[in-house]
Structures are given as C-alpha cells and as structure tokens.
Amino acid sequence: MTLFKEVTAVESLAVKKTARLSLLGFFMAMPPVLVIISFIGAPILLALAFSLGFITGPNRIVALIGQEIYPKTSWWGTLDAFKSVINDSRFPGDLKTTLTVTIVSTTLVIIMALGMAIYQRIIGGRIASILVALSLVPLFVPVVISAFALRTFYDGTGFLKTVFYHIGLNFPTLTMTSNAVVIGVIWTSLPFAILMISSGMQSVPDALIESAQDAGAGFLRIVATIMIPLAFVPIVIATTFTAIGIMGSFTIPYFLGANQPTMLGVEISNFFGPYNRPQHSVVMAFIIFSAAAGIAILYIWANIRSAHQSGRI
Amino acid sequence: MSIANESLGLELIGLNKILGGRIIIENLDLSVKKGEMVSLLGPSGCGKTTTLRMIAGFLRPDAGRVILTGNDVTTLGPDKRPSAMVFQNYALWPHMSVFKNVAYPLKIRKMSKNEIIKRVHEALGMVNLMHHKDSRPSQISGGEQQRVALARALVQEPDILLLDEPLSNLDAKLRIKVREDIRDLQRRLGITTVIVTHDQDEALSISDRIAVMSDGKIEQFANPQALYDEPSTEFVANFIGSLNRYTGDFYEGRIQNGDKVVGIRPEDVYFTANNVPDGQPATVDLVVPRGHFYEVYLSSNGYKIRSFMSSEIPQVGENGFVKISKALVYIGGKLAKVA
C-alpha cells in the first residue's frame, strides 16, 4: 500500500524559533521585579527570620513593641513561636475553619462558573448572557461594600429574615457564622472565576466540538472529554486564584464571620494589632503561605503542561 | 418527487435554508448514487458549505428532507447520522494523541479495547500514519493532520463521507498527490462521498459528477466532460474552464450581431496561416507562453478572441485565419444551441 508514502518526503515541520537574548529587555523588566523583591520578597525573608526568632537588626523594633516574643535558641532560630501558635487554643479551630471554608467555597464557585460557562458556550442565548453578566456584577463593587451589604442582607434584620417572618417561619441569622463567610466569598470570587472559565470555554473552536458530535458524542461526553480538557488551564487558574484568595481573605470573614473560630486572615490581623503578638501573626502568615505555595505550584504545573501539549515548549 | 431509494447513497429533496435573513439554499434537489464521488463546486457564498452541513446535521433545513442510504435523517443530530465529516481545518483534538483521536468514535460505540486497537491500526494503515500513532497533532505536519482526520472519519465506516475543502490548506504540489490518493481510497472502499470545493481543477479531476452551485441553487449536475462540453447555463460555462464571451449570435462559423450570449472555449479556436473551410481572417495581437501551451490573442471581424495552442505557434502581427470549431449560445442564461 503505497498511498500517501511519497507525501511524507515533501512535507516539513515548523522551524524552531531562535531568539537573541536582549539586554534592553532585561533592564526594562527590572523595575516591577525590584519593587516586588524589595517590598514583598525582602519582607517575606525578614518575616521568616522573625518567625524563627531572629529579633535583631530590622526585626528589632517590632520585637520590642510586641509581646510574647520567642527569641532564637540556635543558629538557625527556634520553633518555639511555631509551637506556641499551634498549641494556642484558637489555632486548630481557625485552621479547620479556614480550610473548610476554602474547600467548600472554591468547589461551589468552580461548579457554578463551569455550569454557566458551558451553558453559554453550547446553548448561548439571552438567559446565558444575563447569568454571566450577573456573575460579573461583584467585580464592580469594592470588597468593603460587598462585605457590608452582605452582612446587612443576611443579619438579624436581613432580607430573607424579613420575608420569612411574614410567612410565619424563622429564617436563621447567618451572620457571625462560617456559612455567611462561604456565601460572602462565593459572591466575591464568582466574577474572576467566570471570566477565566468562560473565556476558556469560548476559546474551544466550534470545529472541535462539531467533529466530536459528528463522531457520535452526546452532550455530557463532549463536555467531559473535549471541552473541559481544552479549557483546562483557565479552569486551573480560576481554581487556584480563587482558593488562594479565599484562604487569605480578611474583609469578608471580618464582617460576616464569627469571632471565634474565624478565618486565619482575620486572626493574623487580630494577633498583629489588638493582641499585640506580632510574631504569632507572622507564623500564621507562613502557615498560609505554605498552603498557598502548594496550590500555586499546581498553577505553574498546569501552565507548563499545557505549553508542552500545544507545542510551545 | 422521488421515492426513497436504497440504491441512492444520498438524496436531498427540496432543501431550503435561510440564514441571517438571507436565502442561502432554495429548493435544492440532489441524488447521489451509492459509491459515487460527487463535488459541490462553486464560488464563495454559493451555499455549498451550508449544504454540506445540512447533510452532516449541523444545520437543520427550514424545509426539505435529507435521506442517507434510504433513511430519512432530517430530524437527526450529527451524532446520530451515519455520516462522517473531514473538517476544513481537520479539527483534531490537540489534547489527544493521533491514536486517541481516531479511536474516539469507536470508544463512543463502546467497542472492546482489542477491537478498537485493530480498527484504529487499520485506519491509520490506510493513510500510512502508523508511525505517528502516539504523536500529538501539534507535532505533525498539516498534510499528516489531514490524513488523521480522514482516518478518523473512515474508522466510523460511515454510509457517506463528507469532505469540506480538503485540499485548500495544502500547497500546490501536495494537492495533486493527495487528491489522487483520496480518489484511490474512495474507489477502493466504495464509500459515497461528497466534497465541497471552490477549485474546479480539483473537482474536475476526481469527481464522478459535479454539482456546480451558484446563489443557493444547483446550476448543473453532470460528469466533468459534460460540464465542460455542454455547460447548460452561462454561469457554468464561465465557471468551468476558460471562455471567450460575446454578446451577439453565432452561425456560419463566425460571431454575428445579436442579443444572445455567445461563449467560445479557447481550445476550440485555431489559427492557421492558410485558409480552411469556415475560416475567418484574423491577426495575431499577442502570444503568451504558459508552459505546456500558448495563449494566442487574435483579432477577427472586429472581435478579440483568445486561443489556446500547443503547436505551430504564430508570430505577433502575423495575418492568417481563425477557425472556431464550436460555440455555445445562451438565451436568458440557458444553453440554446451548440454551433
């Protein structure tokens, strides 16, 4: 069977791009990098040192002001501050709350965003556009206002409580509970998730969906085997950004959550300010950092994997 | 009106389609025999792709019926029709290997793993791509991608194969080779095939019959030779092959005054130094070499006539005689007479 055989010799693959390294480009890119190194990178290192008990030099002032500081006991520092935090009666509850709220909220946000994005892609129409537009409204609203509005809506004199009162039922007061925090972070996280996932879904070419139909695939199979894999990177971006944002959030839990246990973001602020235990505050920050780093690695992996797949790397 | 006929691979009856307020397809009828290779040929906007998509099931006709091997499939979606399409840009799923792309339709049909492997290997063997079965689409060339798309369509053992501008993305030399291969494959497998193309060379060289389309209608549906020798409408005469075109009439071997449309193929025009029966005096204005033939521009009786000649090429300015062996006369767009 010699069909198509000679054709191979005629065809050629794409030429790999060669690029000169640019010195100008390096310097142009420097400013934001320097700002980040100075005001994010350096503080992180300082704070790491502080959390491990290095209280001299730049950390001196904050060590003097703060209470219950654990100075280092060996050349690499000490784990006393970490132990103190973990043994603190408040910490386990806070950690559990933070993780639960993050996992539950992220899951719900992604499911909602996926649902609406797929609906918009496959079926389209006015209802789909209205749904997506609604989901973007929170983008317009500063977080402080959102938190306050949500609190007023769900508190003891809130909307549902009023409505249910007239029906004769008692709708529970949601504020000061983790449930309100979940509602609040979902509310604020939807816009970005929808933007990402919807853009990913729209980028799936019609032809790829149609060829699956032509091969005999039904709706669910197309979603599972074609659309979601092809929108993989935006979905991962949405998931990681949402999760990281929720994990470290402050304003929403501050307004809507309970005093105890609360999300770690609020606790960090509490320990730094009112309780005046800056070292504990910083330790907690690193615990969140570590969790966030794990999630961020997922994001980077997803980007690299997709770049491999599409032949960019 | 025709009865559903099992010996017909495809029947389109009274198809109508309006898109964006415009009538794209109007009362279109077409009957394709089983195992026949048919092209839908026409300029952009003539409705050929719309027709193909209605056959495949991506568009629902506003009126009319689509019948595949005797079964009315008009209300069925593309996933339920026994048709398989090769898309213009191949539409290979980038996140699946070549093997998985071709295996996808079989997975849907819930075949056993061994059966799938056997059938996929068979299909890849037919297009000679076994050596790339684990590659990703991004790692193979355009021509190879097309073959994967072809294999994916064939692996479904469809009743009808649909090809959307299959050669438009390939370079010229490749086109000729690939279209021959497609033709050979189609003959061997005996699958009813419909190809959409705007390239008449392509259509003329591999089709059993060609449906020349314009403005949502089929101007003429015939085999290549008939289209060329006796184009039934002015549009077809203009679209297929080259044409000298005049307003007038034709008799006594020469162009006359009149209000009809006269078409003369350059191949039917000869220049000779000496007079011949039915010859007219003529002068050579221009001679353009075209590789394996020459375009010779003549003036005769006040008309400019183009001729294709491959021997005894005259010089520019030479005086002689022109013989027109055949002319097509159209009244109201339709072929009235062949002179």
Added chain:
Amino acid sequence: MTKTQTKLNLQSNSWLVRILLLGFLAFMALFILGPLIWLAIRAFVTGWTFPNLFPDGFTLRWWKVIAGDESLINAIKNSLIISPIVVIVSAVICLPAAYAFSRYEFWGRKTFIIGIFAANAFPKIGLYASIATLFYTLNLMGTILGVIIIQVLGTIIYMTWIPAAAFSSVSRNLEDAARDAGASKIRVFWDITLRLAMPGILVALVMSFLAAFDEAQGTYLVGVPTLYTMPTKMYALVLNYPVQISAVFSLLLAIPSVILITMARKQIIGGQLADGFQIK
C-alpha cells in the same frame, strides 16, 4: 414537546430545562443583586424597622451628614488623590516591563513572569503583616508614601500581565509593514503597537485604579490611625455610625468603580483580562 435547536445543534428537552434555568436565573438575581439593592435603598431612608417590608420614610439627610463630616470628607479626598498617583506610578514602573515581557527574550524572563504571579498569588493579609515589619523599620508606617507603596504592590500584576498580553497580540506583520513604509522604531511603537495595544492597557489602568481605590487591608494596616482612605474609613463607619451612613458611603465608594468598569466593560468581557492571566 418542542425541541430547541441550540447554537451547536444539541437537543434539549425544552420544558424541564427551561424551568430549571429560569429558577436558577431568579436565584442568581437574588443572590447577586439582593444585598446590593438592600443596602442601596438604605442610603435614602430615614429608618427601617424590622420586620416591616417597607422603610419608615425617605430622606436625603444622610448625604448632608456626610458632606458635613470633616473626617469623612478627608477620607474621600485622600482616596481621590492617592489612587491616581498609584496608577501613574504603577504605569511608569510596569508598562516598559510589560513591553519587554512581550517582545524580548532575556535572561530570567520566565522566572520574572512566574515571580510576579507568585507574589500576587500569596494571601495578601499574611503579606501585609510581614510588610508592616519592614515598614516599621523604614519609618513608613502611617505615611502617604507607605500607603502608595502598598497600593502599588496590588496593581503590579494587572499592570504587567494585561498590557503584556495586549502587546503580544499585536501582530509583528503590522509592525514590519510600518518599518517597511519608512517609520522609525519609536514611531512604530507609538503609531502602531501602542495604538493597537491600547484596549488592553486601558483595562489594566482601570483594574489598577480599582485595585488601588478599593484597597483596604494593606492601607488599614499601614495608614490607620493617621491616614484614612474611603475603604479603611468604612471599617470605622460600620462600627460607630448608623447603617444609613455606611450605605451612603458605600454608594459613593462604588461610583468610580461603576463608571470605570462600564466604560471598559467591552474589553473586560472581551477577554483582555482573561488573556492576561495565561503565561505565554
């Protein structure tokens, strides 16, 4: 039973699906808009006693109260002065970098891109606690400069990634054609590249302004009690003033957001925002 022909010719069982969808639509409208409308009304009411379905009365007096309160006016002024400064500073620092990321290959390019993202991916509140440590040392706590720096940090990712994607989307062919027509490199950048990348840059400017204007956590940590912006003032308002005052302040705080995003909505929904967040 009608079957809808959808955009991609997938059948849908009309009645059940439609009802579920309309139900979901109603739920979403309530979920998203409810709290906002609930709050907005309160900016115009004298009071609203629970559990009445309607407010006690309507008035504009709360607006006058705000206009008369000096600390609130100061907060508004601070916001309106500092935010544009932050955007300008951020643009000056980041736009050249955005161009470099898009057009040049240089040592560390991928690392920097990932680094900028990583810095933004970390939870802000933990970050601010660490920065406070640094700021104490540099005597930046409670200063305008400190607040500006903190707000700039939040804008960097918008000001680098989105314009970078915008620059990347300008086809080299267009630039080459301009060079061929005789334009110098700078001319090409100004007439062609910048012009075509403008929608993306506008989105970045808008998102950065909003990020700065609405920034609360960092500004709270660094500025309070010396310097208040509108968002940080909200915290105090919520604790000490009646809800109507907070409602009015909320509407005021929301005005720039609504104006800017309405102006830039086509670009945001058009994918400039989403494009910017993929590492290319």
